[in-house]
Amino acid sequence: MKTRFNFPTRILFGEGVLSDLATECQALGCKRPLLVTDAGLMTTSIPEQVLDVLKQAGLKAQIFSAVSPNPDADQVDAGAKAYQAHNADGIVALGGGSPMDAGKAIQIRINHHDPLESYDDLIGGDAKITGALPPLLAMPTTAGTGSEVSRSAVITVAAAGRKVVLFSPRLMPNVAICDPALTLGLPPRITAETGMDALSHSLEAYLSKGYHPMADAIALEAIAMVSRHLPMAVAKGSDMQARTEMLMASTMGSVAFQKGLGVIHSLAHPLSSVSGVSHGLANAIMMPAALRFNAEAVPDRVIRVARALGADEATSEGAASAVESMMDRIGLPKKLSEAGVTLEQMDSLVEKAMQDGCHGSNPRECTDTDMKALFLAAM
Ligand SMILES: NC(=O)c1ccc[n+]([C@@H]2O[C@H](COP(=O)([O-])OP(=O)(O)OC[C@H]3O[C@@H](n4cnc5c(N)ncnc54)[C@H](O)[C@@H]3O)[C@@H](O)[C@H]2O)c1
Ligand SMILES: [Fe+2]
Incomplete structure (x- = not known):
């Protein structure tokens, strides 16, 4: 190799x-x-x-x-x-x-x-x-x-x-x-949304196909850093330690995604271009459904993600729930319908998600039926 x-x-x-x-x-x-x-x-x-x-x-x-x-x-x-x-x-x-x-x-x-x-x-x-x-x-x-x-x-x-x-x-x-x-003056909502983008980079990189143990190690540590520090960065923007850890986690996430991204970003891109949802929020809302979907292909990796997230249970369901409870803590909506997405946009969302290149490195192949099911699961 x-x-x-x-x-x-x-x-x-x-x-x-x-x-x-x-x-x-x-x-x-x-x-x-x-x-x-x-x-x-x-x-x-x-x-x-x-x-x-x-x-x-x-x-x-x-x-x-x-x-x-x-x-x-x-x-x-x-x-x-x-x-x-x-x-x-x-x-x-x-x-x-x-x-x-x-x-x-x-x-x-x-x-x-x-x-x-x-x-x-x-x-x-x-x-x-x-x-x-x-x-x-x-x-x-x-x-x-x-x-x-x-x-x-x-x-x-x-x-x-x-x-x-x-x-x-x-x-x-x-x-x-x-x-x-x-970053100290970044408003709470932008802190929350951009922080979830950082999390999505590490999470997708870790689950993505390909051989890159260095990126994997960086990704797992960055997932743990976001899960420990994002709530404080949102609740108290002036907290220098939380801001420092979040900035480092975001830089690490981008280093890690040299390995590749996955279906979350393919779903998120049309949510911005078709439905006007911010990039970080789109990633955040799609994350639990995508974790449940990918668990079938890479169960061990999803379990390690659950541990890095500090989930109550080291299972794929535990990973998805940990993301959902993070979203509650940082005040983000968990449903696409709450972010202004409508069922009329579904066909266009599915078509553009399929055309997006990121899911090429997703650990589980995605058909248009899968894309639709993932969007619907998040409605
Ligand atoms: N190049 C890459 O690798 C990469 C990866 C992911 C996303 N993107 C792209 O990045 C863009 C999104 O970037 P983003 O999420 O950082 O948001 P952004 O750069 O669009 O900024 C969002 C808002 O935050 C404000 N802001 C930024 N810093 C601030 C601060 N310290 N205090 C107060 N306000 C501040 C900005 O003025 C802006 O209004 C999208 O176009 C997305 O496609 C690029
Ligand atoms: Fe991103």
């Missing part, structure tokens, strides 16, 4: 590592960074703190904040224009998955000019991402996607009518600067 492992980005982690940003930029030859962030963050003091660190070191940064949740190709093009106008020589991506992914896509746009959807991983577009990309420094302000150490960027392309996944080892940020202090 031959296997290729790619382990991550240089990571600076801990309270206060923001102060190392300027030195890291300089080490990458970046003196005029474009600071990519979003409107929500602009209402906080975080972008100003980042600008201060850069200014004090004599770096000339320009802010680009026209990025929405689930960023789109037009925003990426506008970001690339802002990069050129500033005569920038690198990107600092500050925020949740949305600005970090936008930063990665802007990075591609600097020297790749075909329509963005032509770089879609689903059609082999990864091979078209070549040459040197500008340096990218990623600073997460949510604990969920782990985009700061991932090789992908998810961008909505209206022309293609879907979310396009850009994927290339070249998209791994040159450095991830993970400062949990930047």
Whole structure:
């Protein structure tokens, strides 16, 4: 058996590592960074703190904040224009998955000019991402996607009518600067939803097909960390220990899912694009049904997940119940119907879930009948 492992980005982690940003930029030859962030963050003091660190070191940064949740190709093009106008020589991506992914896509746009959807991983577009990309420094302000150490960027392309996944080892940020202090002000609901995204990455990676014991070990530890610390991060956002553990668990989840994801993400993607459910919430609601479904194929693994979750019973039912009781504790709805999903959307949800690539690495094969049953079980 031959296997290729790619382990991550240089990571600076801990309270206060923001102060190392300027030195890291300089080490990458970046003196005029474009600071990519979003409107929500602009209402906080975080972008100003980042600008201060850069200014004090004599770096000339320009802010680009026209990025929405689930960023789109037009925003990426506008970001690339802002990069050129500033005569920038690198990107600092500050925020949740949305600005970090936008930063990665802007990075591609600097020297790749075909329509963005032509770089879609689903059609082999990864091979078209070549040459040197500008340096990218990623600073997460949510604990969920782990985009700061991932090789992908998810961008909505209206022309293609879907979310396009850009994927290339070249998209791994040159450095991830993970400062949990930047997550202290994240509101409880976003903390809960993004935290469940982090859990879903580790859980799916652990259950996914393929041989990757290193990813498995990281995934199990990250599952335990989320189950111990997410309730406190939601209940008391200023708790630095809970924020620190959650940020680390989210980064670990993304390292682990280099192994692969599974059916939860295939079900969740159309729940966002068709029904407007946030990514983390969609994953969370589908998790118990998917655990029960996958237990048939990988019962021992689901039992280990139950243990990592601290479930009352080390069984597949125990794992599913532990997720449900976590959702109660962090105040998330457990049913799709409570999140605005309707039965009329079912056919479109099933069709798009089948088309999604993530279930290719699910431990149990999924037919469209299975997809429908999973959605219905969560209604
Ligand atoms: N690249 C990857 O590997 C990967 C993995 C999973 C998901 N994604 C993508 O990431 C995106 C979702 O990212 P997300 O869940 O982190 O949410 P997000 O980046 O869309 O942010 C959600 C909201 O939280 C606000 N926010 C962020 N940090 C804050 C802070 N510290 N204080 C106050 N408000 C703050 C933002 O302004 C925004 O309004 C989706 O587009 C999804 O497809 C990417
Ligand atoms: Fe995710």
